[in-house]
Amino acid sequence: MTNSKININLSGFRNAVINYLVPLxxxxxxxxxxxxxxxxxxxxxxxxxxxxxxxxxxxSNLNKKLGILNKLVDFKSVVDENxxxxxxxxxxxxxxxxxxxxxxxIATESGLQVTKLSYTLASxxxxxxxxxxxxxxxxxxxxxxxxxxxxxxxTFLLNLESASRMINVNTLRYTYDTGDNTxxxxxxxxxxxxxxxxxxxAVTDEPxxxxxxxxxxxxxxxxxxxxxxxxxxxxxxxxxxxxxxxPEAAPVDTPPTENAPTETPPSIFN
Amino acid sequence: xxxxxxxxxxxxxxxxxxKVVKFSTTLTxxxxxxxCGVGGFYFYQxxxxxxEISSLDTNITKLRTEINNLSNIEINARNLYKKSSTLKGIFxxxxxxxKILINLQESTPANVIIESVSFGLEDTxxxxxxxxxxxxxxxxxxxxxxxxxxxxxxxxxxxxxxNDKGIDFFVVVSFDSKLLHDQ
Numbered sequence: 082m083t084n085s086k087i088n089i090n091l092s093g094f095r096n097a098v099i100n101y102l103v104p105l106x107x108x109x110x111x112x113x114x115x116x117x118x119x120x121x122x123x124x125x126x127x128x129x130x131x132x133x134x135x136x137x138x139x140x141s142n143l144n145k146k147l148g149i150l151n152k153l154v155d156f157k158s159v160v161d162e163n164x165x166x167x168x169x170x171x172x173x174x175x176x177x178x179x180x181x182x183x184x185x186x187i188a189t190e191s192g193l194q195v196t197k198l199s200y201t202l203a204s205x206x207x208x209x210x211x212x213x214x215x216x217x218x219x220x221x222x223x224x225x226x227x228x229x230x231x232x233x234x235x236t237f238l239l240n241l242e243s244a245s246r247m248i249n250v251n252t253l254r255y256t257y258d259t260g261d262n263t264x265x266x267x268x269x270x271x272x273x274x275x276x277x278x279x280x281x282x283a284v285t286d287e288p289x290x291x292x293x294x295x296x297x298x299x300x301x302x303x304x305x306x307x308x309x310x311x312x313x314x315x316x317x318x319x320x321x322x323x324x325x326x327x328p329e330a331a332p333v334d335t336p337p338t339e340n341a342p343t344e345t346p347p348s349i350f351n
Numbered sequence: 352x353x354x355x356x357x358x359x360x361x362x363x364x365x366x367x368x369x370k371v372v373k374f375s376t377t378l379t380x381x382x383x384x385x386x387c388g389v390g391g392f393y394f395y396q397x398x399x400x401x402x403e404i405s406s407l408d409t410n411i412t413k414l415r416t417e418i419n420n421l422s423n424i425e426i427n428a429r430n431l432y433k434k435s436s437t438l439k440g441i442f443x444x445x446x447x448x449x450k451i452l453i454n455l456q457e458s459t460p461a462n463v464i465i466e467s468v469s470f471g472l473e474d475t476x477x478x479x480x481x482x483x484x485x486x487x488x489x490x491x492x493x494x495x496x497x498x499x500x501x502x503x504x505x506x507x508x509x510x511x512x513x514n515d516k517g518i519d520f521f522v523v524v525s526f527d528s529k530l531l532h533d534q
Contacts, residue, residue: 100372107379111386119386122393129400136407143414150421153428160427167434171441218437231456238449247441250448254469277437281429283422285415291432301439 142288149289156293163293166305170245173278175202175221180274183311184223184248187240192233193268197226218277222251225270234268241272245308248274446531450500451476458494458501463487476524483517485509492522500530 153160177200188195201222227237234255241248255268292298356363418425455478459465462483469477482488488509495501503525510519 104375104379107376107383111379111383114383114390115386118394119390122390122397125397126393126400129397129404133400133404133407136404136411140407140411140414143411143418147414147418147421150418150424150428153424154421157424160424160431163435164427164431167431167438171434171438218441231452235449235452235456238447238452242447242449247438249441249445252470253448254467256467275437275441277434279430279433281426281433283419283425283429285418289425289428289432291428291435297439298435301435301442304442305438 139286143286146288149291153289153291153293159293163302166245166302169310170247170305170308171218172246172276175219175276176246177202177221180221180246180248181223183244183246184225184241184272186311187244188225188227188237191229191237191240193227193229193237195225195227196267197224197269199224218275221274221276223248223270223272223274225272227268227270228266229268230265234266240309243308245305245310246274248272442533445533446528447533448531450531451526454498454500455495458491458498460487460490460494463491471523474526474528476526477521478524479519479521481512481517481519485518488518488520491520495522495524500526502527 181198181200185195185198201224202219205217205219227234229237238250241250249272251271251273253268253270255266257266455465455468455476463480464482465478465480467477467479471477480491482491488506492504492506495504501524505523505525506520507523508519508521512519
C-alpha cells in the first residue's frame with residue numbers, strides 16, 4: 082500500500098519534470114545565454130572588426146613609414162643634397178636683394194639694359210591655383226623695365242626660365258622705343274618669384290609621402306640641377322631699387338593702339 | 352467500410368499530451384543548442400579579434416617608438432616633400448613666355464615688323480606692326496595659324512600709311528596656354 086502511494090508521487094513528479102521543468106530550464110538558459118552572451122557579442126562584433134581594420138591599416142602605414150624612413154636614413158646625404166637644391170630654387174624667405182641681383186644679372190648677361198626695377202611683397206599664389214590650397218606660397222612681385230634687341234630679350238627669357246632661384250614671368254609687353262637710340266625695344270615685365278617657408282613637425286601616425294626614388298621626384302631634381310645658380314653676393318650697386326608702397330600691385334597693360342610707334346623700327350626677326 | 356477507434360478518450364488525451372510535451376522539450380533543447388552554438392561562435396570571434404587587436408597594439412607601440420627615434424629625418428622628409436610638391440605644381444602651371452617669342456619670331460615673314468606686343472586677358476596677345484603689303488599681313492596671319500600654339504588670329508585694324516611707309520596693323524592672337532607649360 083505504501084509502495085503504491087510512493088510510485089504515484091514519483092510518477093507525478095517525474096511527469097512534472099518532464100512536462101515543465103526541462104523546457105523551462107532550457108528556455109531560461111537560452112534567454113540567459115542569448116541576453117548575456119549572444120547579444121553583446123553580436124553587437125560588439127562590427128565595432129571590433131572596424132577597430133581591427135583600423136589597427137591593421139595603422140600598422141601597415143607605420144610599417145611602410147618606417148621602411149621609408151629607414152631608406153631615407155640610408156640615403157641621408159642624397160636627402161640633404163636634394164633639400165639644398167629645393168631650398169635654392171624655392172627659398173624660405175623673400176631675400177629681395179638677392180632676387181633683384183639675380184634678375185639684374187640675368188638681364189645684363191643677356192645683353193639687356195635694366196631701366197627699372199621695383200618690387201612688392203605679400204602676394205599669395207598656390208601650385209594648384211587655389212589660394213586656400215595648403216601648398217600656398219608667397220610671391221615677390223618684380224616690375225622690371227629693360228631695353229635691348231629681340232634676340233637679347235629671347236635669351237633673357239630663356240635664362241630667366243632656367244634660373245635658380247625661380248622667377249616666373251607673369252606678364253610682359255614690349256614696344257619699339259623711339260626715344261632712346263641705344264636700345265631697340267623697351268620691354269616691361271612683371272615677374273613673380275615664389276618663396277615658401279615650411280616648418281613641418283613629426284606626426285608619428287601620418288605617412289611620409291616623400292619617395293626619393295620615384296620617377297617624378299628624380300625628374301624634378303634633375304630639372305632643378307640643370308638650372309643655373311646666381312650668386313646673391315655679387316650685388317650690382319648701380320641698379321636703383323625701389324620698393325613699391327602698395328602691397329598688392331596689379332600688372333597694368335596699356336592698350337597697344339595708344340602706343341603705336343610713329344616711326345618704322347628695324348625688323349627684329351630678320 | 353468505416354474504421355472504429357476503440358481507444359478510450361482519456362488514453363488519446365494522454366497520448367496527445369505526451370506528444371506535445373516531447374515536442375516542446377525537444378524544441379527548447381534544440382533552441383538552447385542553437386543559441387549556445389551561435390553565442391559561442393560570436394563569443395569566440397570576439398575573443399579572437401580582441402586577441403589580434405592586442406597583438407597589433409603591441410606591434411604598433413613598437414613601431415611608434417622606432418619612428419619617434421627617426422623624428423629628425425621625418426621632419427626633413429616632410430619639409431622636402433612639401434617644397435618639392437609645391438615646386439612641381441609651380442612648374443606644371445607656369446607659362447614659358449620664351450616659347451611665345453620663338454613661335455612669334457618663326458611666324459613673322461620678312462618685311463613684317465612687330466612694333467609692340469602685349470598680353471591681354473584670356474590667353475591673348477595684342478600685336479601691332481607694320482608690313483609692306485596687305486598680302487604680307489595675310490601671310491603673317493596664316494603663318495601664325497600654322498603654329499599649334501596660336502589658335503586664332505583676329506585682324507582688328509589695318510591702315511595704309513602714306514609715302515610708301517607700308518601698312519600698320521593690329522592683330523589679336525589667341526594662344527593655347529597649355530602648350531606653354533614646361534614639358
